[in-house]
Amino acid sequence: MNLSPQWLDQLRGRLTLSSIIGRSVRVEKAGREFKACCPFHNENTPSFTINDVKGFYHCFGCGAHGDAIRWMTDHRGLGFMDAVKELASEAGMDVPAPDPKAAKRAEKRDSLYDVCAAAQDWFAQNLQGVEGAHARDYLAKRGISEDIQAKFGFGFAPDGRGNIAKALDGFAADKLIEAGLLISVDGKAPYDRFRGRLMIPIRDARGRTIAWGGRILGAKERQEREPKYLNSPDTPLFDKGRTLYNIDNAAAASRQTGRLIVVEGYMDAIALAQAGFEDVVAPLGTALTEEQIGMAWKMADRPILCLDGDNAGQKAAMRAAQRALPIVFAGHSLAFASLPQGLDPDDLLQQSGPTALERVLSDSVSLVDRIWQYELAQSDLSTPESKAALKAALMGHVQTIADRDIAGFYRNELMDRFYSVVRSKSSFSHPTSRSTNFTKAFSAKGKWQSSKSSAPLQVSKYQKNLGVVEAVLSGFLRIPKALSLHGEALCALDCQNEELSRLRNYLLEYLAQGQPLDRDHLLSILRDEGFGEVSSRLLRADGLHFSFSRDNDIGDSEQEQLDQAQRDLQEVLHIAVAQPRIMALLQRVSAKLDNEPSDEAFMEFAKLQEQRRNFSQRISHLAERARAR
Template identity: 50%
Template sequence: MSLTPQWLDELRARTTLSTLIGRTVKLQKAGREYRACCPFHQEKSPSFYVNDEKGFYHCFGCSAHGDAIKYLTEAQGLPFMDAVKELAATAGMEVPANDPRAAERQARAVGLHDVMAAAAAWFTEQLATPEAAHARAYLAKRGVTEHQGKAFGFGFAPDGRNRLKAALASFGVPMLVEAGLLIQVEDKDPYDRFRGRLMIPIRDQRGRPMAFGGRILGDGEPKYLNSPETPLFDKGRTLFNIDRAAAAARKAGRVVVVEGYMDVVALDRAGIGEGVAPLGTALTESQMERLWKMADVPILCFDGDSAGQKAAARAAVRALPLIQPGRTLRFATLPAGQDPDDLLASGGRSALDAVLDTAEPLSARLWALEVAAAPLDTPEARAGLRRRLADHAATIADRDVREQYQADFRERFDALFQRAPRQNGFTNGFTPGRPSQRGTWKPGRGFVPPSRPLTDTARSIGSDGVTQRVVSAILTGILRHPSVLHGHAEALAALPIHDHRLRAIRDAMVDAAFDPAALESGGLALILQDGGHEAVSGELIRTNGLAFSFLRGNADPDRAMRDLGAVIDAVVERAELEAALDRATDRFKANPDDEAAFAEQLRLGAARNAAAETLATLVADQDGLGN
């Protein structure tokens, strides 16, 4: 059995070292690396580091150092070939068979590298000839500098069926065919694949040419012609410019994915050296794995046209099963119809930086795609949206990330549909994103309170929720300020009240809400008196001891009504969430394997706690008025 250096390099490239070591060692993220207590010697503080980008581990305590293969042989005691077979099975690679042809294949692979290096050098030489004047003019028009031309290795394939074939005749026709440089057609002589094209070498991570992309100059199809797949070149596992971008990405802390060769060149010209591009295909899982070795959150910056945005959408869906805590994608949206080169030409580096700096998270891109996919004007359409979002989240392999996506999609859905103003003008709780009278309600964070510290009384009321004391305060406030009923009758009607006397007063108030006389000074008290509630309403006013502004006779009327409305909304909000949480808990108890029910339980619990904090904060604010 013969394992070539090229095959072993590919095996290492396909292996994420932190994932391998993380199976048996608890790793902690430390910048662009991971650290842990060393598995090779006893220690109390971590000195063992794993670097996915470079593909090695190192312990600063005992000097243990190696790659994925060495880790399995030394840490787990596997024989070399057993370690290789285990890694190969995970990476989806076949271990070369033990046959006499292995040595021949190894020699041929080495020879193919020599062929590709010779071809790259020959193409570069041809670019300087008079025949390539139009190719040089094209590069000048695209703003490619002489330094860039050399750095990227631009060349030219002259027109003619046998020009390259003759120049590299010493390698033999079979090897030139295997390298993808000649086309072999049955019953015909092999001929040059690339003719009359600007040539761009595609290099491996070690900077060795392994394939070419050829751009036609003038009319003709295809616009770009890539090498076929060969023993050296697998386009689904390769990224253009990965050899130069890897170091730039480590320095910049990011990697930018664009659509084509010239987009990468344009980024490089603007000082953004961490640009890469797929090779005429949709971004594959293998390419994503390589991107994540360069940066935790690669930025996809595809063209602003329909094709570019569809490519971004496909990448978003394809990435979901692979994302992990701290490992995801972001999406930069270019102006409609523009590519990075267009934007740089019109607005310079600052314009592109502005687009990259505002790249949206993967979750936001998926949400936007699904919301825009179809009209949402019927319950069935909205249910379809919710189902599509749930299906996306279900594909995420990592449980923690999956639950976070489920919660995020539900919050977005609730913010868009369930918290909109009701048709009769009343609102149910806080509107997400709108400042309330005592803070701000923000999707994903709940209510953000002011900085006043909470008293024990405030915290107990926030935790207990709808207590008789709070209900008494609300009803007393309505007696003092009956005009509040106009905007909060529906919320008041939804308030769960266990005391039958208080509930009767509440019902009478709601019934009177649309009677103009009830909203006048003293009018509501008269209506309650006529309904036989005079004694109870008088007891409310005498016995309530909370310091709400709407309970004091000397309070500013506008302030008192605002505070009363805020307290009603907060109490109803908390009560509704408590009831929904109970229902979700019952569903989860009935089916403990229902992950969606569990995620719903977590979301509602967090929302309930946020609502309790809202109510406690409102109480604390009112307590402060009496100081």
């Protein structure tokens, strides 16, 4: 019978789980969920929860977990197909007609589960026998307790090429080959894949063994000759890119903690579990795949990648970040925890204990932080070319994001950081302080004296209405061609609030993309990108009468006026960039005069004051000239 995952999901979606369970168990509403005393173990206080939205039940006492089908099989005792048929009838759905090929595949998988279960029992028995002594010594040296050994099903594959076939002689050789236990070579008898190795079973979400990882033991020469870890090959049961190690234990644990930790390998996962971190999984010899990320998101909205502190681990983290970006969606992302250089999670636990690992996890950074930190570390920003390369790399990541809203937020966030760093390294760089209040002034006699207050810098009454920064941005909206001439200076402009900073950043991005420097095209794109309100406000507010901030002064037919407007825009932009630097220097020299008065400091202060007055007068002149027209 061809019961596709899509059909089963549709069946679950048509059912109300609390109603099904409520027929045999008393349930009570508890916020968005329902609660009950668990029917799978005796309890007096309800720890059994039912979530109709997500379609699952879970007991925080005994760990029972499942959906409507699982409820029918585990609680009602029905077979899988009987459960499906009963639920389909209730949901008004027809069960798909029998498919002989699908039935044959299902039978084949069932038989392979039997093979894997029998092999796992044999490996576990070997670990406790005479041949397993060396493996037991290794586990003892690693500090892995007997309880953890039993929980994770450690075993041992003795050295030899024909052991598994003899031990599992009830199964045909082709089944052992298909399960990945035997290697078949043309013209030779099949032989054991795992020989002289500590065996670690890999289980599916239902706890069934589907594959193994084998850690080599024995002589040093052999360890140098063969791979340290050997995984089962892909089989009908096992696909390493679609499987997470320890998912059977981590799924229940993560529902209690609301967290999921992703480490590099299964020995790391086992070490964390022994230290109390049971909400942990690991990929299987590959970088985290898109499918594994999707599996992790079903357990936690923001899984934490805690990979080794060496270069390989950090590169693996970046590969995971790049794979996550195209598939992120609202509320779901990744976090990244940085281990100390050269340490893996097990090393950190051994050296500093669980508290140190908790600190590392609590200091994890977001996906956007990881992208930014990685790309910034690759750049020196010493030349315009290197700055452009960083910007291109950041935008390359943004372009991979399929979700348009998230892509927009990433673009704004990364560009804010980019322009902040570029400004700090620009020749126009200046301190960020924008305070205009002075606590000192010169007396009429030229002596330095304190005053209780002094007026903030006000360039003119027109600046009070709109502000130089707003005027400059409105000028670029009216004359987009000026972007190509003054982009570097615009990059250094301190916009003084987030809204204007984002608009400035987008104008620079628009320029870098080679978009048409046409006013109508620019304003149309700004509306599409969410800047319509701020751009309209700036264009309407023409109270500051600069030549470049008034529509009636600018037109292609009035080339002379247009040229003058561009020259005025350049000058006001230069002043707007330089002013905060002058103000910050004035404050610093003011403090210096207050603490250690000197002729040099006095002369420096007077020079800066003169520059400030000149800026103020020039702004007033440009505004008055435009107003008089």
